[in-house]
Amino acid sequence: MAADVEILSRRGRVTRLALAVYGTLIYVFLFGPIVLLVLFSFNANRYGTFPVTAWTLKWYRAAVSDYQIHDAVATTLKVAGEVTAISVVVGTTAAFPLVRSRLRWRDGVRVGLVLPIMIPGLLIGVSLLVLFTGPLHWQLSPQTAVIGQSVYTTPFVILLVSARLQGFDRALERAAADLGANAFNRLRFVVLPLILPAIIAGALLAFTLSLDEFIITYFLIGTNITLPIFIYTQIKFGITPEVNALASMLLAASLLVLALAFALPQVIRASRRAVRFGTGRRAARITA
Amino acid sequence: MAVTATPASQASEAESGRAGIELRGVTKRYGGNVALREVDLEIRDGEFFCLLGPSGCGKTTTLNLIGGFVGPTEGTIWLRGRRIDNLPPHKRPVNTVFQSYALFPHMSVRDNVGFGLRMDGVKRAEASQRVNEALALVGLEDYGDRTPAQLSGGQQQRVAVARALVKRPAVLLLDEPLGALDLKLRQRLQVELTQIHREVGTTFVYVTHDQEEAMSMADRIAVMNLGVIEQLGTPFEIYRRPTSRFVADFIGDANFFDVNVDGSVAVLSDGTRVPLEGARTSGPATLMVRPESLRIGDADSAPAGAVPGRAVKSSFLGTRVRVAVHTEASVVPLMVAMHGEAQSSVPAEDAEIAVWWAPEDAIVLDSSRGES
Numbered sequence: 001m002a003a004d005v006e007i008l009s010r011r012g013r014v015t016r017l018a019l020a021v022y023g024t025l026i027y028v029f030l031f032g033p034i035v036l037l038v039l040f041s042f043n044a045n046r047y048g049t050f051p052v053t054a055w056t057l058k059w060y061r062a063a064v065s066d067y068q069i070h071d072a073v074a075t076t077l078k079v080a081g082e083v084t085a086i087s088v089v090v091g092t093t094a095a096f097p098l099v100r101s102r103l104r105w106r107d108g109v110r111v112g113l114v115l116p117i118m119i120p121g122l123l124i125g126v127s128l129l130v131l132f133t134g135p136l137h138w139q140l141s142p143q144t145a146v147i148g149q150s151v152y153t154t155p156f157v158i159l160l161v162s163a164r165l166q167g168f169d170r171a172l173e174r175a176a177a178d179l180g181a182n183a184f185n186r187l188r189f190v191v192l193p194l195i196l197p198a199i200i201a202g203a204l205l206a207f208t209l210s211l212d213e214f215i216i217t218y219f220l221i222g223t224n225i226t227l228p229i230f231i232y233t234q235i236k237f238g239i240t241p242e243v244n245a246l247a248s249m250l251l252a253a254s255l256l257v258l259a260l261a262f263a264l265p266q267v268i269r270a271s272r273r274a275v276r277f278g279t280g281r282r283a284a285r286i287t288a
Numbered sequence: 289m290a291v292t293a294t295p296a297s298q299a300s301e302a303e304s305g306r307a308g309i310e311l312r313g314v315t316k317r318y319g320g321n322v323a324l325r326e327v328d329l330e331i332r333d334g335e336f337f338c339l340l341g342p343s344g345c346g347k348t349t350t351l352n353l354i355g356g357f358v359g360p361t362e363g364t365i366w367l368r369g370r371r372i373d374n375l376p377p378h379k380r381p382v383n384t385v386f387q388s389y390a391l392f393p394h395m396s397v398r399d400n401v402g403f404g405l406r407m408d409g410v411k412r413a414e415a416s417q418r419v420n421e422a423l424a425l426v427g428l429e430d431y432g433d434r435t436p437a438q439l440s441g442g443q444q445q446r447v448a449v450a451r452a453l454v455k456r457p458a459v460l461l462l463d464e465p466l467g468a469l470d471l472k473l474r475q476r477l478q479v480e481l482t483q484i485h486r487e488v489g490t491t492f493v494y495v496t497h498d499q500e501e502a503m504s505m506a507d508r509i510a511v512m513n514l515g516v517i518e519q520l521g522t523p524f525e526i527y528r529r530p531t532s533r534f535v536a537d538f539i540g541d542a543n544f545f546d547v548n549v550d551g552s553v554a555v556l557s558d559g560t561r562v563p564l565e566g567a568r569t570s571g572p573a574t575l576m577v578r579p580e581s582l583r584i585g586d587a588d589s590a591p592a593g594a595v596p597g598r599a600v601k602s603s604f605l606g607t608r609v610r611v612a613v614h615t616e617a618s619v620v621p622l623m624v625a626m627h628g629e630a631q632s633s634v635p636a637e638d639a640e641i642a643v644w645w646a647p648e649d650a651i652v653l654d655s656s657r658g659e660s
Binding site: 169171172174175176177178179180181182185189190193194 | 355356357376377378382383384386388390391392393394403404407408451452455
């Protein structure tokens with residue numbers, strides 16, 4: 001590394017500096033507003049802007065004790081939970097034929113199933129709204145929003161589980177069959193444990209996406225409100241510090257779930273190792 | 289003439305009155321390709337049986353048919369008198385050691401080995417004891433708590449063997465189980481596998497393309513080519529009495545002559561008349577002589593029926609010296625292997641010499657078979 005720097009020409013050094021500044025600016029552009037939002041949520045100034053008059057937690061207290069927010073959080077979590085369940089079940093079962101079957105239009109079917117990621121949420125929202133309220137005469141409710149969000153989140157699970165299945169060694173299933181495992185036991189003891197990390201990652205991703213999904217939900221949830229919709233309605237009357245606090249908490253929750261999504265597979269692996277070493281040590285002690 | 293069985297196969301013959309596995313008229317087609325062509329095969333109970341052949345000869349298909357991973361297009365498969373070709377793999381008393389081992393990466397060695405017993409609902413205490421026995425059999429008693437990723441290739445291979453044997457199958461199928469290992473380790477595991485076979489007495493059906501491996505382990509070998517069994521016999525029979533040019537060529541090294549058989553004499557293409565053992569039907573044929581059966585000497589001191597030639601090149605190969613001899617009797621140079629004290633009389637390059645052999649070492653092959 002040091003050698004690299006030494007042989008760098010003067011112009012090279014200037015270029016490198018310019019790139020570093022450019023990169024920093026992009027980061028500031030991306031994350032500056034979020035930092036400000038979090039900063040203002042602790043600001044005692046009741047207009048929620050500069051100057052920072054004093055540090056306080058009262059906006060958080062206000063947000064936590066607001067019954068409207070309680071309702072919104074409850075609805076959001078309920079919707080996110082149901083969306084996660086549907087996405088995982090539908091996405092995982094869809095991934096198997098997409099990877100393994102000799103379906104005639106397999107590639108076409110795959111594109112079709114994954115397309116909702118690229119279709120504008122507006123389109124999903126409006127088209128389902130027309131379907132539900134028109135031909136089906138359904139009452140809009142959190143359940144209709146769950147259906148709409150699942151259309152959008154399921155493809156993510158499909159993609160993650162498919163990728164895992166693609167690299168799955170089919171010889172393991174043949175070995176399990178050879179050792180007396182029927183189809184259910186092969187799935188239960190060999191296939192599912194090995195694709196579990198992808199399923200968990202898919203579930204957490206679906207949960208996070210659902211948590212702050214706005215467009216589809218806005219069209220389909222009717223008179224109920226989720227947290228993003230609540231924030232939106234509040235902002236219509238001006239940005240209050242309470243909204244800042246709420247958004248900050250939403251941010252923290254999203255980050256936490258995402259961190260879990262990435263960390264969990266490692267944690268599982270590490271805990272397995274710990275268990276193994278644990279038993280190993282015990283065995284060693286017994287023999288010693 | 290020693291066409292009799294080796295001691296090992298005599299023993300297995302004595303132990304078993306009936307066929308362990310039987311294939312009757314089995315054909316397997318994949319679309320338009322014929323992988324196996326009306327194969328009839330009997331494998332005796334308790335024997336170490338090798339399916340040997342080049343890739344695409346149908347040996348792995350045969351194994352998969354016995355294991356139940358593919359079904360026959362035509363024909364039936366029987367195990368100890370019971371028809372099994374209509375049973376799924378998990379209902380056959382047959383277990384497999386896969387080429388890639390196929391150990392479950394998320395389970396410990398102990399759980400891998402115990403998997404089959406768990407599927408069968410064997411009680412915990414008994415299962416645990418049998419797992420211990422299986423691990424002891426392959427010398428891995430102390431490795432039960434590791435995962436497959438923490439084992440070397442040879443150890444993984446042993447786990448695969450233990451996992452397949454713990455269910456006490458009627459037949460153990462092994463699909464090129466040593467293919468991924470280096471030569472030294474392979475040789476050691478060959479010895480270990482034959483020891484394990486002797487210890488457990490289960491029928492082993494072993495697929496390989498390595499003729500040395502097959503020769504060193506098997507009681508009997510079926511040499512396969514293009515979906516048919518070319519020859520079936522003990523390693524000794526197959527090496528010394530090949531019935532087709534393909535088998536002679538595939539097992540060990542061989543020199544071939546295009547000859548015209550005339551009673552008890554074969555006429556080589558250079559006009560040399562060599563005596564044969566016994567009388568044969570007259571006509572064109574292929575004569576095969578192993579490199580180690582050839583003798584080299586001065587042209588003037590050679591016996592009758594010696595082929596005149598010229599030494600082209602000699603190579604020192606440690607246990608033997610290989611001499612290439614150009615003759616008028618064959619297009620490619622003859623390969624002569626000189627062992628022991630004979631190595632001191634290796635001819636100089638370009639020396640005019642003669643090559644001869646004992647009549648019983650020359651095998652007359654039907655020239656129409658095995659030409660592909």
